[in-house]
Amino acid sequence: MRAWCSVGHYLQGVDVIGRVGRYASMFGKNHLFLVDSFVCQMLGEGLYGAYPSLDGCTYRTLTFEGEISRKSISRLSNEAGGEFDVIVAVGGGKVIDVAKMVAAQSGAALVVCPTIAATDAPTSAMSILYSDEGEMNEIVLHVKNPDLVLVDSKVIAGAPTRFLSAGIGDALSTYYEGESNWKTGHANYVWCQSEQAVGTAAGRAIARACMETLERDGRAAVKACEQSTVTPALENVIEANILMSGIGFENVGCSLAHGLGNAMTVLPDGEKSMHGERVGFSTLSLMIAEDYPSEEVERVARFCRDCGVPTTFSELSLAPNDDDLRKVAQAAMQAESWGASPVRLCDAEVVDILKATDALGRRIAQE
Ligand SMILES: [Zn+2]
Numbered sequence: 001m002r003a004w005c006s007v008g009h010y011l012q013g014v015d016v017i018g019r020v021g022r023y024a025s026m027f028g029k030n031h032l033f034l035v036d037s038f039v040c041q042m043l044g045e046g047l048y049g050a051y052p053s054l055d056g057c058t059y060r061t062l063t064f065e066g067e068i069s070r071k072s073i074s075r076l077s078n079e080a081g082g083e084f085d086v087i088v089a090v091g092g093g094k095v096i097d098v099a100k101m102v103a104a105q106s107g108a109a110l111v112v113c114p115t116i117a118a119t120d121a122p123t124s125a126m127s128i129l130y131s132d133e134g135e136m137n138e139i140v141l142h143v144k145n146p147d148l149v150l151v152d153s154k155v156i157a158g159a160p161t162r163f164l165s166a167g168i169g170d171a172l173s174t175y176y177e178g179e180s181n182w183k184t185g186h187a188n189y190v191w192c193q194s195e196q197a198v199g200t201a202a203g204r205a206i207a208r209a210c211m212e213t214l215e216r217d218g219r220a221a222v223k224a225c226e227q228s229t230v231t232p233a234l235e236n237v238i239e240a241n242i243l244m245s246g247i248g249f250e251n252v253g254c255s256l257a258h259g260l261g262n263a264m265t266v267l268p269d270g271e272k273s274m275h276g277e278r279v280g281f282s283t284l285s286l287m288i289a290e291d292y293p294s295e296e297v298e299r300v301a302r303f304c305r306d307c308g309v310p311t312t313f314s315e316l317s318l319a320p321n322d323d324d325l326r327k328v329a330q331a332a333m334q335a336e337s338w339g340a341s342p343v344r345l346c347d348a349e350v351v352d353i354l355k356a357t358d359a360l361g362r363r364i365a366q367e
Helices: 016-024 037-048 070-080 093-106 153-158 161-184 201-226 232-252 256-266 275-289 294-307 322-334 336-340 347-366
Strands: 009-013 030-036 058-064 086-091 109-114 126-130 136-141 148-152
Touching: 009 016, 009 232, 016 037, 016 086, 016 109, 016 148, 030 037, 030 070, 030 093, 037 058, 037 086, 058 070, 058 093, 070 093, 086 093, 093 109, 093 126, 093 136, 148 153, 148 232, 153 201, 153 232, 161 201, 161 232, 161 256, 161 275, 161 294, 161 336, 201 232, 201 294, 256 275, 256 322, 256 336, 275 294, 275 347, 294 347, 322 336, 322 347
Parallel strands: 009 148, 030 058, 030 086, 086 109, 109 148
Antiparallel strands: 126 136
């Protein structure tokens, strides 16, 4: 069986966030905002500009900070009560994932407004939960994707460029991981009554388009973001990071890049880097492991370097010895996505591949 899922509506452009109330009213009249506390200060009343002209629409706001754990979700659900039919999540990955949980429990429609383009979380039907101590410990697949994802390009351009670069690293993995899954017939992440399904040709085409968009416009988009300016290249890369990568990973599946990138968090300094930074580095490891032509690996490594995606251990704030790398290898091999790759590796081989990735990155840095 082949399976496909995707976000319902997707709107992206300059200053769209001020109209969020109007768009949310397509789905219901009583709106509950879940907002990252930092973002709340940054966007302030600008979020609610449309409400005076919206007949009969009400809104209230809860702020969220901290870890997304089962405990914090039930606390937030209690605070939310039941008087809402649309949840509007505004902020980064954690507030978005918590909003998906509350929306799934309450049956409310979900509008997602990401304020950074660091991951592909906004469009997906997946929440990643952590323990109260901050360890990733549960992946929840929801029946339904968000009803609307609303991306304000000016807000993304105004955020630190590091977030966009991390999003490029995460998005870059989509095509290569999809190809791993395609070769092995591994299941994707589309929820279908606990049955397993593989990706569609449509998903594969979007993953390829994601990679081509990044390679064409990634460098120019990073430059634009450094100047906090919105250009067509930046618009294209925002779409690649959020929409194409989001639809992509869900529909084509993950493999070694996410397996290794997530496994790096077993190291004490593993969380000093961002998810997309670790996954970007690990995409190069995937390419080495799966024996892509060296010209292609070098081309992608240079692209990463130009776009601020880490290609060395030190850029990930790591200085691992062989024991550390063995721990990463062993953790990665436990990941569900590990089996999607067509290659079978022992932990010593994984250690060598990680070292080869770092060596490639250091060589390119010296050129
Ligand atoms: Zn990811």
